[in-house]
Every structure is written in structure tokens, then in C-alpha cells.
Amino acid sequence: MNASERTNGLTFNPHVSALPPYNAGVNVAIARAAAGREDIARLGSNENFEGCSPKVMQALASGAFEPWRYADPACTALRGALAQRLSVDTAQIVVGNGSEEMIAAISRAMLVEKSTVVTVVPSFGLHEIEPLALGAQVTKVPMTSDFGFDIETLERTIAAGPRLVFLSSPWNPVGPALDASNLQRLIKAVPAGTLFVLDEAYFEFADTGSVDGLELLRHSGVPYVVLRTFSKAYGLAGLRVGYAVCSDAEIARVVASAKTPFNVNAAAQLAAVAALEDEAWMTASVARLRLERDRVAQALRAIGLRVAPSQTNFLFFETKGDSSQLATALLQQGIIVKAWREPGYERFLRATLGSAQDNDRLLAALANHSH
Numbered sequence: 001m002n003a004s005e006r007t008n009g010l011t012f013n014p015h016v017s018a019l020p021p022y023n024a025g026v027n028v029a030i031a032r033a034a035a036g037r038e039d040i041a042r043l044g045s046n047e048n049f050e051g052c053s054p055k056v057m058q059a060l061a062s063g064a065f066e067p068w069r070y071a072d073p074a075c076t077a078l079r080g081a082l083a084q085r086l087s088v089d090t091a092q093i094v095v096g097n098g099s100e101e102m103i104a105a106i107s108r109a110m111l112v113e114k115s116t117v118v119t120v121v122p123s124f125g126l127h128e129i130e131p132l133a134l135g136a137q138v139t140k141v142p143m144t145s146d147f148g149f150d151i152e153t154l155e156r157t158i159a160a161g162p163r164l165v166f167l168s169s170p171w172n173p174v175g176p177a178l179d180a181s182n183l184q185r186l187i188k189a190v191p192a193g194t195l196f197v198l199d200e201a202y203f204e205f206a207d208t209g210s211v212d213g214l215e216l217l218r219h220s221g222v223p224y225v226v227l228r229t230f231s232k233a234y235g236l237a238g239l240r241v242g243y244a245v246c247s248d249a250e251i252a253r254v255v256a257s258a259k260t261p262f263n264v265n266a267a268a269q270l271a272a273v274a275a276l277e278d279e280a281w282m283t284a285s286v287a288r289l290r291l292e293r294d295r296v297a298q299a300l301r302a303i304g305l306r307v308a309p310s311q312t313n314f315l316f317f318e319t320k321g322d323s324s325q326l327a328t329a330l331l332q333q334g335i336i337v338k339a340w341r342e343p344g345y346e347r348f349l350r351a352t353l354g355s356a357q358d359n360d361r362l363l364a365a366l367a368n369h370s371h
């Protein structure tokens with residue numbers, strides 16, 4: 001037992017006390033203090049800089065918002081709207097306090113000590129942290145040198161039969177999405193006893209005609225969960241609402257058993273339904289974002305940086321030195337980005353696409369640094 005497991009005579013769960021910290025974006029108040037200025041370019045957390053649909057604000061200002069009442073623990077209205085939209089059964093859907101809660105709930109539903117999990121590196125931190133909290137063993141398949149999924153190694157590690165596979169596509173933090181044939185190959189590698197979790201947090205940002213993981217998986221016969229969220233394209237990050245679409249009602253039942261009962265608050269439920277009713281706002285916002293993504297990626301390449309292809313609302317690129325030092329320098333200029341910290345990726349930086357003005361601030365600062 002090491003020191004961090006015992007403090008003041010308490011014995012912690014050793015798996016939890018040994019967890020690596022989640023690499024959360026820098027808070028805006030801290031950035032203001034560090035930069036000594038108010039106008040911060042918030043490019044650290046993959047939010048939608050355009051905000052959210054005005055219909056969301058109307059719903060929250062209406063008499064339907066009753067903060068003094070417990071919200072519906074079954075999220076009936078939202079699950080109904082999602083089921084219709086996605087042509088699945090309501091019983092296949094579980095709504096979470098952000099999709100991150102669903103990552104925790106799936107892990108709790110599936111894993112015990114020493115269970116095996118496969119994911120990738122670099123990765124969205126919780127795909128590793130939540131399994132580790134349960135004492136699971138996590139195998140991480142590195143990205144290829146050209147910013148791709150290593151399909152052959154993934155096939156092999158998936159075929160070995162982990163209890164869970166966590167993959168995000170489009171891929172946070174790198175950016176590309178699995179194409180249909182590669183996703184098919186991975187699905188085909190899934191043996192009996194493995195649950196395949198495809199985290200599509202950035203689904204809406206992918207180019208028109210990109211693969212729809214839910215569509216592929218629902219015809220595959222493989223047990224799966226597809227995760228999606230209102231935090232990114234729909235602009236509801238602060239309200240915390242995401243969801244799991246499970247291949248069958250029994251998986252959904254057990255995942256729902258692993259969450260807290262009143263997990264999705266009243267504001268989040270109302271807002272998500274309103275956001276779904278105004279999908280036109282989201283698609284217009286995403287269309288603008290895609291153009292800006294191309295512009296900023298080209299500009300970064302013109303500075304001489306190696307930029308990963310992106311189907312998301314962020315760009316991942318290799319800098320010329322230690323990206324943590326660069327992120328600190330940028331913070332002092334009022335720009336929040338995320339320096340990658342996973343071993344082997346310390347030269348990489350992830351920058352969310354913001355307004356053209358904020359992106360230009362980032363580009364100017366990076367151009368200065370690369371001299």
C-alpha cells in the first residue's frame with residue numbers, strides 16, 4: 001500500500017487514489033488572471049463558440065422550467081424524441097449527465113477488477129480513467145505516424161476478447177473519423193463477450209457523407225453502445241446532457257442501473273428537447289465551422305506545423321517543442337488551448353475552433369513562436 005492510499009488513517013480505494021488526473025481545460029477566470037486581460041480566446045474544451053439555438057433559451061425562460069421539481073428520472077420526453085429521430089426503441093436509450101457519465105456507467109456495468117479494456121492513445125481521458133477506477137487493465141493502441149487508427153493492431157487486440165472497447169470516432173484528440181470499411185473491419189473483429197462502444201461526441205461535425213456508426217452497428221449483430229452528446233455541436237456543454245444508444249434493451253437496463261437516479265437535471269432535459277426541435281440551427285452552425293476548420297488548418301500548415309486531418313471542431317497538431325510550455329506562453333497572451341500530456345505526445349497541442357477573430361489570435365501567436 002503506498003502513501004496515497006492511506007491518509008489520516010483512511011484507506012482509499014487504491015484504484016481510485018492512483019488514477020491519473022483528467023486533463024481538463026483551463027478555467028476562464030484563471031486565464032484572465034494569468035493574462036491580465038478580459039478577452040480570452042477559449043480554445044481548450046471543444047465547445048461551440050456560437051452558443052446554442054435561441055429556442056433553448058426560450059425553453060429555459062418558459063413556465064415549463066420548474067427548478068423546484070425533481071426532473072423526470074427516465075427522461076421520457078427526450079428519450080422519445082431521440083428514439084424517433086434515430087429510429088430506435090426508447091428502451092435502447094439511456095441519457096446521462098453528459099456522455100461522460102455514460103462512459104462511467106458503461107464501465108461500472110461491465111467491468112470488475114482485472115477485466116480488460118481496449119482503447120487508443122492519444123485518447124479521450126475518461127476512456128481510460130473510468131475503467132482504471134474499477135481496477136480494469138487497459139490496453140492502448142497508439143495512433144499511426146500519419147495520424148491514423150492502426151486498424152491491424154486494433155483488429156488483433158479486439159479479437160483477443162476484451163470486455164469493453166472504447167473508441168471515439170471522430171477521434172478526440174486527433175480528429176479523423178473511421179471510414180466505413182475500417183469500422184466494418186473492427187466490428188468484424190469483435191468476438192462474443194465484447195461490448196463495442198463507439199463514442200460519437202463529434203458526429204455532427206464530420207463531413208457530409210461520413211460514416212454513421214450507429215447505422216453500421218445496428219446491422220452488425222455485434223453488441224454495441226453508441227455515445228452522442230449535446231455538449232458540442234448543439235452548444236449545451238454547461239448543461240450536461242449526452243446519451244447512449246444500446247444495441248438492446250438489456251444493455252440499456254444495466255447501464256441505467258449504474259447511473260445515479262436523477263442524473264439529468266430539469267434544465268438539461270428541456271434544453272436538449274428544444275435543441276433537437278431546432279436542428280437547423282445546429283446544422284447551419286456546423287456548416288460554418290467546417291469552412292473555418294479548413295481555413296485554420298491550412299494556415300497552421302503554412303506556419304510549418306504538422307496538422308492532423310479533422311472531422312471535429314478542433315485541430316490537433318505537432319509543435320516544434322514541448323507543448324505544455326507553449327500552452328503556458330499562449331495562456332499569458334489570453335489564449336486557452338490544450339497541451340497533450342500522454343507519454344509520447346508531449347509535442348502535440350489541441351485547439352478548438354473558435355470565432356475567426358480568436359482563431360486568428362492563435363495563428364498570430366503561433367507564428368511568433370515558430371520563429
Ligand SMILES: Cc1ncc(COP(=O)(O)O)c(C=O)c1O
Nearest residue numbers: 098099100168172201229231242
Ligand atoms: C470523445 C468524447 N467523449 C465524451 C465527451 C464528454 O462530453 P460530455 O460529457 O460533455 O457529453 C467528450 C468531451 O470532450 C469527448 O471528447
